[in-house]
Amino acid sequence: MSASAQMTRVRAIQWARQSIDRLDARLLLQFASECSANALIADPDVVLEEAQWTRFQSLVQRRAGGEPLAYLVGEAGFYGALLAVTPDVLVPRPETEELVDWALDVLRDQPAPTIADLGTGSGAIALTLARARPDARVMAVDVSSAALSVAQLNQQRLGCANVALIHASWYDGWQAADGLDLIISNPPYIPADDPHLSGDGVRFEPRLALTDEADGLDAYRAIAAGAVARLKPGGWLLVEHGHDQGAAVASLWLQAGLVDVRGRLDLSGNPRMTGGQKPARSA
Ligand SMILES: C[S@@+](CC[C@H](N)C(=O)[O-])C[C@H]1O[C@@H](n2cnc3c(N)ncnc32)[C@H](O)[C@@H]1O
Numbered sequence: 001m002s003a004s005a006q007m008t009r010v011r012a013i014q015w016a017r018q019s020i021d022r023l024d025a026r027l028l029l030q031f032a033s034e035c036s037a038n039a040l041i042a043d044p045d046v047v048l049e050e051a052q053w054t055r056f057q058s059l060v061q062r063r064a065g066g067e068p069l070a071y072l073v074g075e076a077g078f079y080g081a082l083l084a085v086t087p088d089v090l091v092p093r094p095e096t097e098e099l100v101d102w103a104l105d106v107l108r109d110q111p112a113p114t115i116a117d118l119g120t121g122s123g124a125i126a127l128t129l130a131r132a133r134p135d136a137r138v139m140a141v142d143v144s145s146a147a148l149s150v151a152q153l154n155q156q157r158l159g160c161a162n163v164a165l166i167h168a169s170w171y172d173g174w175q176a177a178d179g180l181d182l183i184i185s186n187p188p189y190i191p192a193d194d195p196h197l198s199g200d201g202v203r204f205e206p207r208l209a210l211t212d213e214a215d216g217l218d219a220y221r222a223i224a225a226g227a228v229a230r231l232k233p234g235g236w237l238l239v240e241h242g243h244d245q246g247a248a249v250a251s252l253w254l255q256a257g258l259v260d261v262r263g264r265l266d267l268s269g270n271p272r273m274t275g276g277q278k279p280a281r282s283a
Contacts, residue, residue, distance in 0.1 A: 007053045009033070010044035016056070019064035028063060031073045032056035066200045079128040084153050088146035090209040091201075092124035095266045096186050099240045099273050100128050102264055103184050106236045106275070107133065113181035116141060116230075118170055118223055121209060123151030123163070125184055130160040139176065141166045144208055170219075171226040179232035186240040187219030188212050216242065220249050224256040231278040238275040246271040 007015075009029060016025035030040060033052040048056065059072050070076035070091040075084055078092040079100060085091055103125075107113045116139045117126035126140035140155075140163050142148050148165050155163050166174050190197055190211045197203065197210060212218035220239065227237045237258060241249050246263045253261045258276030266272040 007048045008045045009035075009040055009048065012048060012053065012056055016060045020060055024063055024069055025060065027069060028059045028072065029056055032059055067204050068201045071204060076122075078122075078124045081128070081131070081158060083122050083124060083127075084150055084157065085122050086146075086150055087204060088144065088206060089122040089150045090205050092122055095272055096124060096240055097128075098264075098266050099184065099186060099238060100125055100132075102238055102273060102275065103129060103182055103236075104132055106238070107136070107182060110181050111135065112137070114176050114178065114232075115139065115182045115184065116176065116180050118183060118185040119143075119187045119209075119219070120151050120165075121147050121186075123154045123165075125186065126151070126163055127154055127158050127160050129184070130163045131158060134162060136162060137176075138163045139166055139174070140164065141168050141170070141174070143167070143169045144206065147206070147209070170222050171230060176230065179235065180230050181232055181235045183223065183227055183231060183235070183237045184239070185219070185223055187223065189216045189219065189240075189242050189245060191216035216245065217248055217252070220245075220252050224252040224258075228257045228278050233278055234280045235278050236275055237277075238273065240273055243270040243272060246274055249274040250276075 012029055013025050026040060030037060032055040033048055062072060063069060068091050070085045071087050075082050076091050079097050083092060112135045114137050115129055118141050120126045120140035120142045123140055126138045130136060130138045140151055145167055148167055151165055168174050188209055188211050192211050192213045250261050250263065253274060253276035259279050261276035263271045264273040
């Protein structure tokens with residue numbers, strides 16, 4: 001009898017719990033054995049097939065080594081949708097959902113808004129806004145063609161016809177004919193010498209998504225410098241940033257000529273977002 005002949009679902013979870021947490025163990029077993037959460041609870045004594053047990057062991061070892069769960073199962077939840085993710089894109093974070101909430105607030109009274117998501121990665125922000133606002137036109141920009149392929153897959157899955165994927169560095173080589181109502185971005189902002197870059201999970205994510213290889217503010221400088229020329233009067237620039245970067249980002253927004261510059265706290269109370277508006281009548 002092979003080892004797997006004895007390996008029930010419940011025993012497999014117990015084995016995995018020696019190295020990873022319970023929720024991850026359950027999700028990986030569901031993925032490896034193609035069973036639902038309900039089936040796992042209802043039938044814990046089902047014996048795994050040999051291939052399922054082998055696959056599960058490999059996934060658990062990779063998770064124990066720090067690989068993000070989302071890369072192992074190939075998807076992540078964001079704002080109520082399941083997005084495909086691969087190691088070519090950042091795993092979308094819950095804090096970024098709060099940036100989307102802010103964007104939906106500022107666009108509430110704006111019919112048919114034109115939006116640019118700079119550094120779209122998996123398309124998390126662009127596609128969520130496009131779904132919430134079917135009247136919007138959304139430009140999803142990324143310098144990484146590998147990331148754009150993932151965003152394209154998500155666009156197809158979610159059926160967002162109102163999103164254009166653009167391969168570019170920030171504003172280079174494209175424009176929105178009548179200007180933008182919103183520029184939104186969660187750019188790479190970790191300073192090159194920050195030890196978090198080699199931390200659990202993060203070290204498996206694309207370096208281009210994480211750091212500017214400088215002080216962490218280069219993307220904000222580039223995004224701020226081009227914003228006023230591209231925003232419509234009254235249009236908004238909203239970004240996510242590190243908890244200690246709010247003052248520096250606000251100062252860049254003011255230098256760029258934006259007004260009503262303000263920070264916003266995330267649900268944990270950390271200052272993680274800054275926004276500003278192009279004056280309604282620019283000089
Ligand atoms: C922190 S990730 C954010 C991904 C996604 N928006 C999210 O919130 O999950 C930053 C993204 O910016 C992209 N990026 C880095 N440098 C860029 C540049 N110069 N122009 C456009 N995109 C860039 C990276 O490829 C990456 O996809």
